[in-house]
Amino acid sequence: MLSPRSKFVNLFLLCGIIASPVYALDELFAVYNAPQALAMGNAMVADASGYLSNYYNPAGLAKMPKNRMELNAIALESAANFAALGQMVSLRKIDVAAFLGDLQTSPGTYSYLRYTALPSIALRGFSLSVLANHETAALSDGGNVDVKSHTDMGLTVGFARNMAGNLVKLGVAGKFLIRDELKGEFAHGILATEDDVAANSREGIGFGIDVGLMVTLPMKYLPSLGVVARDVLNTSFTSSNILNSQATGTPDSIARSFDVGFSINPRFSRIWQTRLSVDLKHLERTDLPFTKRLHVGLQLFSLERKRKFYIWLGLNQLYPCGGVGLNLPGGNLELVTYAQDKAPGALAEADRRIMLRYTVGFF
Numbered sequence: 001m002l003s004p005r006s007k008f009v010n011l012f013l014l015c016g017i018i019a020s021p022v023y024a025l026d027e028l029f030a031v032y033n034a035p036q037a038l039a040m041g042n043a044m045v046a047d048a049s050g051y052l053s054n055y056y057n058p059a060g061l062a063k064m065p066k067n068r069m070e071l072n073a074i075a076l077e078s079a080a081n082f083a084a085l086g087q088m089v090s091l092r093k094i095d096v097a098a099f100l101g102d103l104q105t106s107p108g109t110y111s112y113l114r115y116t117a118l119p120s121i122a123l124r125g126f127s128l129s130v131l132a133n134h135e136t137a138a139l140s141d142g143g144n145v146d147v148k149s150h151t152d153m154g155l156t157v158g159f160a161r162n163m164a165g166n167l168v169k170l171g172v173a174g175k176f177l178i179r180d181e182l183k184g185e186f187a188h189g190i191l192a193t194e195d196d197v198a199a200n201s202r203e204g205i206g207f208g209i210d211v212g213l214m215v216t217l218p219m220k221y222l223p224s225l226g227v228v229a230r231d232v233l234n235t236s237f238t239s240s241n242i243l244n245s246q247a248t249g250t251p252d253s254i255a256r257s258f259d260v261g262f263s264i265n266p267r268f269s270r271i272w273q274t275r276l277s278v279d280l281k282h283l284e285r286t287d288l289p290f291t292k293r294l295h296v297g298l299q300l301f302s303l304e305r306k307r308k309f310y311i312w313l314g315l316n317q318l319y320p321c322g323g324v325g326l327n328l329p330g331g332n333l334e335l336v337t338y339a340q341d342k343a344p345g346a347l348a349e350a351d352r353r354i355m356l357r358y359t360v361g362f363f
Contacts, residue, residue: 025137025148026344027351028282028292031055031175031254032116032131035077035357039323039336040297041314043277045261046214046226047297051120051129054156057212057228057261058171061127061160070122070361077116077334077357084113085354096136096149096182097194103140104188110342110351112137127158131177137342145188150181150251151243160212169214175235177206180243181251195246203247204237208254226261230254258283275299289346291318310334317341319350332359 032055037044044052048060050070064070080088087102088094094113103111113136120129136149160171182201191197212228235254241247261279268274279295282288297314310325316338323336334357343349 025139025146025342027137027148027340027342029135029137029148031152031177032118032133035079035323035334035336035355036299036310036312036325037297038079038316038338038355039312039314039321039334040277040299041279041295041316041321042281042338043261043263043279043295043297043314045212045228045259045277045279045281046224046263047261047275047277047299048212048226050122051118051127053122053160053171053212054120054127054129054158054173054175054210057214057226057259058158058173058210059160059169059212059214059226059228061122061125061158061171062162062166062169063214064122064124066124068124070120072118072120072359072361074360075118075120075357076359077118077355079112079114079353079355081110081112081351081353083109083111087111088113095194096197097191099136100138100140100145100147100191100197101188103138103145104142107140107142110137110139112340112351112353125160127173128155130155131175140188143187144185145191146185147191148183150179150183153178153243167216167218169216171212171214173210173212175208175210177208177235177237178240178242179204179206179237179251180247183252198244198246199248201244201247202249202251203240203242203244204250205240205242206235206237206251206254208235209233221264221266224263226259226263228259230257230259232256256284257281271302273301275301287345289348291348292341294318297321312336314338317348323355330360330362332361333357 044056048056049063053060117132133152138147154177156175158173180203208231210230214226216224231254237250239250259281263277277297300311302309308327312323314321319339321338325334336355339350339352342351
């Protein structure tokens with residue numbers, strides 16, 4: 001039974017939401033989230049390797065075998081919730097102004113869309129990836145729209161090395177971003193055209209650094225602990241007009257954050273291996289409920305050399321996730337479904353999405 005104080009707090013939060021014409025977009029956004037990670041509940045801090053290390057834990061680059069190279073020459077992916085999928089079908093185009101304007105006819109509908117190109121190369125101790133990413137989340141009350149939208153162009157470079165007989169791995173990743181950002185609450189009439197969107201956007205150039213650690217014990221199932229500090233110097237932006245000549249002002253800085261993770265790798269047969277991962281993200285955000293920072297993932301994958309089949313299951317903020325991946329010479333296909341909490345503060349509300357990734361690469 002809730003205490004009188006808890007009832008008062010919940011009533012206060014509810015009244016705040018009713019009084020506000022639009023939800024605050026409190027979803028936890030990241031520079032990049034991979035399909036494999038999202039299918040595993042976004043639990044990847046102690047399990048990252050290859051190009052994923054640049055975004056989850058740069059220490060994972062030291063895990064790669066010496067004789068292996070990961071090259072993704074073409075890597076295309078897209079994620080959307082069901083509202084955005086319906087909009088794309090009806091609009092038959094991807095246009096931010098049209099996307100936001102269409103929401104005016106569907107008050108209370110949360111729409112999310114992301115599309116990304118991410119070619120990359122990774123060797124033991126080194127990785128380079130080029131990022132081209134657009135992400136839009138928006139919610140309208142019929143008169144105003146609350147929107148968080150950005151286009152990122154840039155690259156990341158990661159370095160790592162082994163220490164203490166491969167038990168300890170240290171890594172660092174730097175990122176260079178050009179970000180064009182539209183963020184805030186606007187009347188629909190203010191964002192009627194693409195020129196309106198451009199004029200109300202902010203663009204900047206930013207540099208950020210992530211530092212990561214992995215410790216693996218020489219025991220059965222190889223238990224590993226991972227720790228990562230993201231944007232350790234608080235990635236801020238300097239005003240620019242490279243992507244958007246009409247932009248004024250600078251995007252919001254990316255605040256420093258800390259994640260910790262644990263994983264084990266039990267093997268039950270010669271063909272199949274499993275991996276269990278648990279992450280606690282945003283340790284610095286004590287204002288967030290524990291459930292919004294908890295991530296749990298399970299990966300089952302074949303060990304055949306010529307083809308690999310992956311099955312992923314997970315809990316992202318306690319919402320079920322899952323996906324499959326097929327790795328073949330010259331190409332990979334991944335299909336994922338996941339849910340993200342979109343409600344503000346201590347409230348909880350899931351937003352279900354689907355994600356597709358296709359790559360042409362060599363391993």
